[in-house]
Amino acid sequence: MCFSGSVGVERWSREQVLSLAPDAASEKAGTKLGVPGPWTLTGATDSAVWGNCQGSGKRPYQTVVELAGPAYKCSCPSRKFPCKHALGLLLLWADATVPDASEPADFAAEWLAARDRRREDSADRAAIPRDPDRAARTAAQRSESVAGGVAELRLWLLDQVHSGLAGIDASVYERVDPLARRLVDAKAPGLAGRVRALSAAVVGPRWPERIVQELGLLWLLTRGHDRLDQLDGPVAAAVRRHVGYPVATADVLAGPSVTDDWTVLGTSESEADRITTRTTWLRAASSGRWASVLDFKAPGGPPLPLRPPIGTTVRAELAFYPDGLRAIPRGDLTPTAPAPSTAPSDWATALAERAARCADDPWHGKHPVLVAGRPATAPEPCLIDAQGTALPLTISAPAWWMLLAGSGGASVTVAGLLGPEALEPMSMIAGDEVLAL
Known part of the structure; x- marks a missing residue:
């Protein structure tokens, strides 16, 4: 998935754009604005898309989306990220109705340059030696x-x-x-x-x-x-x-890293002590290695940074924490063309992977796996691999019906979190498409 036709890489689909909506109302409003009528001065480069959206006021809203990340800027008063204007603009871009441009518009270039400066300042602060x-x-x-x-x-x-x-x-x-x-x-x-x-x-x-x-x-x-x-x-x-001992971000960034094409296969959010934690699960195309990227939001603080939706493939360098699973991106998560992935496992291999992890970390909970199997009800929802081994699924009714429909009763590849008792599916791979469950 990527930016504009001029760079010859696949754009985001409408479904991927709408998956970024913060709520159903924003999705509906963004869909209404995903038509050329209210838009002027639109354009796209390999890193950003922008445009002016005419609202009820005299001045149009200036909207910019930095595609790596992604990140959003709009002059509208909405506190939602992305707002309906950003969603509408991305829908236009997904439909290939935003023209390519060699340089961003002035208002877009100013905001993008400010983001670059903030990234440089953060890198400089991280480089300051500690006492x-x-x-x-x-x-x-x-x-x-x-x-x-x-x-x-x-x-x-x-x-x-x-x-x-x-x-x-x-x-x-x-x-x-x-x-x-x-x-x-x-x-x-x-x-x-x-x-x-x-x-x-x-x-x-x-x-x-x-x-x-x-x-x-x-x-x-x-x-x-x-x-x-x-x-x-x-x-x-x-x-x-x-x-609960902390690990300094600077120490992680100074440690080992892995550069690969990573596919987003799952996301989840949880809340504890009024802190919202979002986990984005990625899998490397060449090695099959998993990584989790965590984002946090405190009460009254800035919103969670937006990450690429499920199904996106990104080219990224990830620096890993000592556990070898949690990671921090070095730079942006840059969308790229989907890459061939390593083959999925059967249940025996997936269980062995989790057992090996628990040998070094007995407190490790759910482990990310990619398995192939046929969904069945016996009597509870389960996934049966090619060897006939069945493991139960922890899955909602809507997600179960989506899995049944997407598989057509045949074997399908499922990405999920394997716990001691069941697999919690995050997404399924149907052909070349990754569908969130």
Whole structure:
């Protein structure tokens, strides 16, 4: 997927454009503006598209979209990103009704240049060396604080075992929230998140089994923290990550990176402590390596940066965190032509991949996989691979019907997150098209 006809690369489809809409109302309004009538002075280069949209006022709204990212600018008063004007402009561009141009219009060039300057300033700030003595003192203070939180959590876990599961019910969240808050104060946000997640484990008929598993993993995490200096590198890194030790962005960007054509195969959003986290899942065309790019939004802060929609292939250099999965883009995610992908796995291979990951990280939850199989109901939704192995799916009714319709009852490639009990599909590949589920 890419920009304009002059560069000979496929444009975004209308479906991909509309998938960027922040809500149904914006999608409807953007569709109405995706016609030439209200637009003047439109143009596109290999990196941006722009135009003026006449509204009810005297002056038209000036709209610019930077395609790598993407990012949006409009002179309208809307606080939604993208606004209806940006969606309408992208729909025009998707329909090949925006002419190519050698240079952006003045108003577009000014905004694009300002974004370039901000990127350069960010790179300069990241290059400023840190005071090693100050960093060491800060790290020591944090370690001491975290150790206190870990000790308190361990005592709480012992209390749960001594009192037995009979004392745990759906009100567990009310009892663990004060503990979780103290863990946040102790600078152990990862532990706090796992403690809060216990409330989700006391649901359904198998909750005693799940709660025992979660309590056991928490206990293992506290014991691992006590022995950090004795653990192998990957396991120690996993303990630090799940406890909540930060990793400086500058250190990640200075570390190893991978340049490849990456296809966006899934996105998800979650909220905890009023912080919205969006995860974008990408898979490398040449190696089949997975990467997750995380974006965060705090209350009152700027909106989440917009990422390419599911099905987009981007050329990007990704710098990886110590876990080898989470990554930070070095530069923009530049849309490019779809690239041939590595073959999907069967269930045995996918399960082996997750098992290998859990060997270094026992607290690893859902693992990204690409599997081929035939959707069936036996009696719950499942995916049956070529060897006849079936694994259950955690999938909504609309997504299930979409998977059935897209596969036509035959084998289909599914990208999803494989947990200990089921696969949660994110998208399916039907021919050359990637469809969100």
